[in-house]
Amino acid sequence: MGAGLEPLPEPRNRKEAYQPLPPQVAQLLAEWVAGRNGATKLFDRIPAMETFRRDLEAATIPYETEQGVLDFHALRTTFITTLARRDVPLAAARRLSRALARD
Numbered sequence: 001m002g003a004g005l006e007p008l009p010e011p012r013n014r015k016e017a018y019q020p021l022p023p024q025v026a027q028l029l030a031e032w033v034a035g036r037n038g039a040t041k042l043f044d045r046i047p048a049m050e051t052f053r054r055d056l057e058a059a060t061i062p063y064e065t066e067q068g069v070l071d072f073h074a075l076r077t078t079f080i081t082t083l084a085r086r087d088v089p090l091a092a093a094r095r096l097s098r099a100l101a102r103d
Contacts, residue, residue, distance in 0.1 A: 019096070 021029070047055075056063050056070065063070055076097065083093040093099075 052072065053063050061070070080093060080097050083096060088096070
């Protein structure tokens, strides 16, 4: 694993995967992990929707507006849209988003 890469949870296809992180995020995570007394996982579990809503509230981001509802899938869509707008090659965007190949 290289600098700035963090292992992802086991994907649907059971192949090991890594997600690149901006250096600032990698540094913040490294500092946070240093205080976890040797725990091997960053998170004990995938956060539930209740946690997601609480985090949105703490960040003063509304869960629901007149435009719609914010959900996990919306975050994925935003991530993929951002990759496309930055002209990330399709093959790289598919790897980053962990999209399954469709034949």
